[in-house]
Amino acid sequence: xxxxxxxxxxxxxxxxxxxxxxxxxxxxxxxxxxxxxxxxxxxxxxxxxxxxxxxxxxxxxxxxxxxxxxxxxxxxxxxxxxxxxxxxxxxxxxxxxxxxxxxxxxxxxxxxxxxxxxxxxxxxxxxxxxxxxxxxxxxxxxxxxxxxxxxxxxxxxxxxxxxxxxxxxxxxxx
Amino acid sequence: xxxxxxxxxxxxxxxxxxxxxxxxxxxxxxxxxxxxxxxxxxxxxxxxxxxxxxxxxxxxxxxxxxxxxxxxxxxxxxxxxxxxxxxxxxxxxxxxxxxxxxxxxxxxxxxxxxxxxxxxxxxxxxxxxxxxxxxxxxxxxxxxxxxxxxxxxxxxxxxxxxxxxxxxxxxxxxxxxxxxxxxxxxxxxxxxxxxxxxxxxxxxxxxxxxxxxxxxxxxxxxxxxxxxxxxxxxxxxxxxxxxxxxxxxxxxxxxxxxxxxxxxxxxxxxxxxxxxxxxxxxxxxxxxxxxxxxxxxxxxxxxxxxxxxxxxxxxxxxxxxxxxxxxxxxxxxxxxxxxxxxxxxxxxxxxxxxxxxxxxxxxxxxxxxxxxxxxxxxxxxxxxxxxxxxxxxxxxxxxxxxxxxxxxxxxxxxxxxxxxxxxxxxxxxxxxxxxxxxxxxxxxxxxxxxxxxxxxxxxxxxxxxxxxxxxxxxxxxxxxxxxxxxxxxxxxxxxxxxxxxxxx
Numbered sequence: 001x002x003x004x005x006x007x008x009x010x011x012x013x014x015x016x017x018x019x020x021x022x023x024x025x026x027x028x029x030x031x032x033x034x035x036x037x038x039x040x041x042x043x044x045x046x047x048x049x050x051x052x053x054x055x056x057x058x059x060x061x062x063x064x065x066x067x068x069x070x071x072x073x074x075x076x077x078x079x080x081x082x083x084x085x086x087x088x089x090x091x092x093x094x095x096x097x098x099x100x101x102x103x104x105x106x107x108x109x110x111x112x113x114x115x116x117x118x119x120x121x122x123x124x125x126x127x128x129x130x131x132x133x134x135x136x137x138x139x140x141x142x143x144x145x146x147x148x149x150x151x152x153x154x155x156x157x158x159x160x161x162x163x164x165x166x167x168x169x170x171x172x173x174x
Numbered sequence: 175x176x177x178x179x180x181x182x183x184x185x186x187x188x189x190x191x192x193x194x195x196x197x198x199x200x201x202x203x204x205x206x207x208x209x210x211x212x213x214x215x216x217x218x219x220x221x222x223x224x225x226x227x228x229x230x231x232x233x234x235x236x237x238x239x240x241x242x243x244x245x246x247x248x249x250x251x252x253x254x255x256x257x258x259x260x261x262x263x264x265x266x267x268x269x270x271x272x273x274x275x276x277x278x279x280x281x282x283x284x285x286x287x288x289x290x291x292x293x294x295x296x297x298x299x300x301x302x303x304x305x306x307x308x309x310x311x312x313x314x315x316x317x318x319x320x321x322x323x324x325x326x327x328x329x330x331x332x333x334x335x336x337x338x339x340x341x342x343x344x345x346x347x348x349x350x351x352x353x354x355x356x357x358x359x360x361x362x363x364x365x366x367x368x369x370x371x372x373x374x375x376x377x378x379x380x381x382x383x384x385x386x387x388x389x390x391x392x393x394x395x396x397x398x399x400x401x402x403x404x405x406x407x408x409x410x411x412x413x414x415x416x417x418x419x420x421x422x423x424x425x426x427x428x429x430x431x432x433x434x435x436x437x438x439x440x441x442x443x444x445x446x447x448x449x450x451x452x453x454x455x456x457x458x459x460x461x462x463x464x465x466x467x468x469x470x471x472x473x474x475x476x477x478x479x480x481x482x483x484x485x486x487x488x489x490x491x492x493x494x495x496x497x498x499x500x501x502x503x504x505x506x507x508x509x510x511x512x513x514x515x516x517x518x519x520x521x522x523x524x525x526x527x528x529x530x531x532x533x534x535x536x537x538x539x540x541x542x543x544x545x546x547x548x549x550x551x552x553x554x555x556x557x558x559x560x561x562x563x564x565x566x567x568x569x570x571x572x573x574x575x576x577x578x579x580x581x582x583x584x585x586x587x588x589x590x591x592x593x594x595x596x597x598x599x600x601x602x603x604x605x606x607x608x609x610x611x612x613x614x615x616x617x618x619x620x621x622x623x624x625x626x627x628x629x630x631x632x633x634x635x636x637x638x639x640x641x642x643x644x645x646x647x648x649x650x651x652x653x654x655x656x657x658x659x660x661x662x663x664x665x666x667x668x669x670x671x672x673x674x675x676x677x678x
């Protein structure tokens with residue numbers, strides 16, 4: 001079950017992630033390159049399916065569970081209307097990730113834990129999986145190179161009209 | 175043969191009121207025919223007056239408040255408590271299963287029985303103890319028929335008219351085997367008196383033309399639907415239609431296609447608002463594809479039954495006439511005709527510009543639907559299939575049942591959200607279960623996105639460039655006028671979690 005944090009606690013979580021992320025007005029949370037580089041993280045863009053498909057949940061939850069995570073936080077983007085720009089806590093379970101989809105499926109939101117050990121930034125077009133390579137690959141279910149190729153194919157499909165948007169994301173995180 | 179036919183629409187509601195044929199060849203002047211139709215009420219319950227050729231069929235004469243037949247013109251009718259026609263003189267006694275599908279018919283022509291699969295499709299018809307088995311492909315189209323009476327003419331070719339009715343049957347060598355003409359509601363116009371000498375007053379001019387009056391081996395007749403040999407009814411999916419009576423023998427699924435301003439829409443037994451020469455009651459073909467445009471100089475245009483579940487399709491808010499699809503290679507315009515889901519029943523022709531060259535290539539990726547994906551749309555938009563399922567599933571989803579998370583929540587999509595897809599090109603199809611948001615490309619940029627979003631009725635929350643509307647069933651739509659893709663986007667989350675993204 002998602003638990004909405006009090007405003008004070010929510011703001012503490014926002015403060016916590018402020019160094020890790022750069023808020024982009026047109027996409028929600030992206031990751032601060034310096035922060036990512038310093039920790040040796042991988043960041044991999046993935047097609048959004050509002051936000052996680054059943055099979056993705058079936059990989060993410062066991063991967064986080066195996067890594068010892070019990071709960072995490074969903075931080076709604078600041079450009080959402082106030083009643084949606086909340087912070088929720090959810091357990092690492094399929095049930096709560098499905099509830100997360102139901103609540104935030106088409107909203108811009110950041111998922112992370114209090115130790116900032118991993119993060120997933122979701123927006124309406126793609127999700128950024130960030131963290132140590134082994135954990136990210138476990139969550140993705142495929143090697144990072146394969147995931148990046150898949151995203152490039154998706155970006156090419158969507159952007160065939162000539163715009164750059166998702167192709168820029170694919171290049172940035174290649 | 176000169177037999178001009180005339181049709182009248184004298185009631186101001188575009189309902190057919192008369193039909194007739196005049197034999198002008200001078201030798202058989204007595205064999206013209208006419209039909210006068212009357213409508214007893216605002217609901218469009220039709221009676222037939224003064225038919226001058228006899229098909230041997232009775233017709234309804236009075237109706238109750240729920241549009242059930244209460245009496246025929248000199249005949250005995252009865253209907254069960256659900257309104258299913260239970261007995262008539264020519265069809266005998268009919269029984270129905272719990273979903274109002276015709277199960278048995280016992281009458282002057284013998285006994286017939288019918289078996290249906292879980293999707294409501296007839297899979298076995300038994301006539302005189304002989305089973306005919308029907309096999310459907312993944313798209314729900316009839317693919318093969320086994321058993322039943324043997325036919326002796328080998329491969330035959332059907333030529334259809336604008337309604338899809340079979341008018342001409344030719345053999346492998348091109349010789350005419352059968353010809354068929356129909357009265358407005360599908361009764362076959364008989365070739366009477368063919369046993370009389372040529373020129374006899376009682377001999378129909380059709381007798382002098384090869385193919386009329388021949389024993390028919392083809393059962394796909396009026397609007398291409400199969401005519402049942404025992405009952406004479408046309409099989410339209412989960413319901414049967416009686417051309418002589420101008421109505422279906424059982425009720426349509428209610429609260430799907432009903433409009434307060436259109437009383438006829440509330441008559442669940444009515445046929446195409448009683449305008450049968452203009453409309454057909456197809457099986458919900460509402461998506462078109464141009465799968466190889468501009469790749470080899472030719473274009474293959476096809477349509478999909480019941481929905482857009484493959485990449486490269488374009489939504490059409492109605493029933494596409496598959497015979498109307500064409501492309502003008504000079505100006506890149508796709509032409510098609512469809513019957514819109516319009517409360518006034520207007521039949522319109524639409525032109526749709528093909529997408530820009532970059533997107534044309536995408537259409538090569540057109541995929542076929544996954545089995546089951548389109549069933550919901552069929553059920554929601556037509557009478558033929560999944561009679562009860564959509565409403566049930568919608569209810570389950572509202573209640574938050576587990577099925578809502580498995581993709582079939584698409585069945586519960588609010589009409590106004592579904593209408594947003596109209597005219598959109600499918601860049602990426604959604605999946606039947608779990609993953610995959612549907613991605614649709616529409617023209618018009620930010621202005622059109624804002625206009626479309628403004629038209630939605632949900633309760634709105636706004637913060638700058640992000641607007642969110644929440645609907646009564648829990649569905650949600652978000653307008654992002656600024657996105658990573660550089661295109662305005664409306665993201666829709668149905669009352670579960672299946673997502674649709676419309677990019678402008």
